[in-house]
Amino acid sequence: MPPRLSFHPPLLNTASPWATTEAHLRDLLLCPSTGAVTTRTSLIDGFPHSPDRHRYAFFDPATGKASSSGTFSGPPEDSNTNVTDAKDTADAPLATLNTLGYSPLPLSQYLSIISSLSSAATSTPPKTIIISVTGSPAEISTCHNLIQTFSSSTSCPFPLAMEINLSCPNIPNLPPPAYSSSSLTSYLDALPSNPSIPIGIKIPPYTHAGQFDSLVASLLGTTTTIPSPTSFSISIPASKLSFLTATNTLGSCILLDSLDSSGGYQETLPGEGIGGMAGPPLHPLALGNVATLRRRFDQDPRLVHLEIIGVGGVYNGEGYKRMRHVGARAVGIATALGRRGVEVFTSIEDEIKSAW
Template identity: 45%
Template sequence: MPPRLALDPPLLNAACPWATDLSYLRALYASPSTGGITTRTSLVDGYPHDDAVNTFVFFDPANGASPTSVFPRAFPADADANAASLNSFGLSPIKLATYLEFARTLADEARAAGRKPKPIVISVTGSTPEDTGAAIRAVLAAAPRINAPLAIEVNLSCPNVPGHPPPAYDARGLADYLAAFPADPAVPVGLKTPPYTHADQFSMLVAAVAANQDKVSFLTSTNTLGNCLVLRGTEPALPELGFGGMAGPGIHPLSLGNVATLRRLLDAAGLSHIDLVGVGGVSDAAGYARMRAAGARFVGVATALGRHGPAVFDTILAPRARL
C-alpha cells in the first residue's frame, strides 16, 4: 500500500495555469500557508500548447457575463473577487523531466534558506495507459534524487484534450489506466477525478479504487466541469466554439457534493485510509471550512489563486478556518 499524503497545513494549490513554471511554483512553495504544492499536469513529452486556442477567462458566475480579456496576463488578475473561471487549456507544454528539475531546485533552495522542504505533488497523465505508467515510473525514479517529499497525482479528468475523453468517466478506461500503475509505490499516488453527477459514477470509482488499494492513496476531487460556455455579448468568450472547463464559485456546490459522497462511500467500503483532496471554488476561510466538513482531509485552490495570487492562502487560513 502506498504511503499517505502528509501536508501541514492541509492546504495547497491545485494543478492549474498558475503552477506552470518555476516563477509560479517558487512563490507557492515559499508561502507559509501552503503545506505543499502541486505542479501543472504534465506529459513525459509535453503538450502541444497553442496560445490561440488554449486559454482562459474569468467571468461573473451569477450571470455568465462580464468576462475578462482572454488569458489576462496580470497576476493576480484584474477580476471580480467572486469571479469564476473558464479554460480551454489542455495540459502543460513543459515536459515532465523539467518539472522534476523544478522540484529539485525548490527543495535545494528551501534547504539553503534554512526551511524544511515541504511536499511537492507532481501532476502527470498520458495519452495511453502505458504513457501514464511511464510518467509515474519517471517520478518514482527521480524521487531519491530530490530532497523533498514527493507525491504523484494522476490526472484522469481533463475535459479539454481533443479526442481524449476523461478516462475517469469510463469504467473500462479507468481499469486500463489503473492496470498500468505500479503496485506499492514508494510515494503517495492519487487520482484526480472529474465532477460526477450520478450514483453509478461514484460507485464505479470506489470499486476501481478498492481493486487497486496497493496503488492509490488519495483522490483529488474535482477537476473542472467540461462543456461550459461563456458569451461576450453573443460571441464565445473563448476561442473557436468557446467551450471549456468551469472552475471557481460556480462549481463549489458540486465539488462539495462529490467530496461528501466519496467520503461516505469510501468509508462504507472499508477504504477510510484513502484521503480526499477537495478542490472547487474555495477562496476564503468559510469555503475551506465547508470543504473540510464535507470530508476533505486536504483542500486545493486554483481559480482563487489566479484572482488573488499566493496571498489567498493566508486569507484562507484565518483562525476560524482551522478544523
C-alpha cells in the same frame, strides 16, 4: 497499504495555469500557509499549447459576464506572475472558464525545476510537491518510474507524490478516463503494486450515483455488485492509491459576450467557446462529490485509507471549512489563486485563525 499523503497545513494549490513556471512554484513553496504544492499537469513530451486555441477567462457568476480584461492564454505567453484583475472589485468572487490543455513544459523540466528549488525548501520538514501528470497508461507507468527514481536521488530536496489527472478531455480520441470504468481500470492496472511514493488520481465532477458506483467498482477491481469486505491481504486496485483529488472543472460550459450593435452574442473563448468551468459556481457540486466519496470510502475498510483533496470554488475561510466538514483531508485552490495570487492562502489562514 500505500504510503500516506501527509502534510500540514492542509491547504495547497491544485494543477492550474498558475502552477506552470518555476516562479509560480517558488512563490507557492515560500508561502507559509501552504502545506504542499502541486505542479501543472504535464506530459512526458509536453503539451502543444496554442495561445490562439487554449485560453481562459474570468467571469462574474452572478451575471455570467466575462471580465473586462479579456482572455488569457497562460504561461509562457502571458506573464509568469499570478494574474490579478485590478479592474474587478476584490470582494466579488470570480469564476473561470477555460479551453486550456496541459502544461507546455514536459515532465523532465518539472523535475529539473524541483531540483533547482532547493533554496525554497525552507520548512521543516520540506513541503511535499505533488507532480501532476497524464498520458496513456503506458506513459503514466513511465512517469511513475521517472518520478520515483528522482524522488530517491540526492538532487530531490522535497518529498514527492504523483497525481494522475484522469479528468480532462485532452487525450486524443478518449473521454476523460475517470468517466469510463474500463479506461480507469487500464490506468490502475499500470500502477505498481507496492508504490514507494503516494499516488493519487484527479477525477472530474460526478453528477449521478452510477458514476460513483463505477468508480468504486474500479477501485475494488470488480464490475459487479460491491462485495462484502474481505481480507486486506487480497490486493485490489485501490491498494495502489493514497488519495483522490476531487474535483476538476465542469465541462461543456460556455460564456457569451453581448454585441451591443446587433443585440446578438458571440463566444468569449475561441472556436465553439466550449470549456471547463471552475470557481464558485462549482462549489456545491464539489462539496457533494467530496461528501459522497468520503461516505462511500468509509463504508468499506478496503477504501477507508484513501484521502481526499477537496477542490472546487473555495476562495475564503468559509469555503475551506465547508470542504473540511464534508470530509476533505486537505483543500486545494486554483481559480482564487489565479485571481489573488498566493495571498489567498494567507487570507484563508487568517480567516480561520489557523484552526486547521
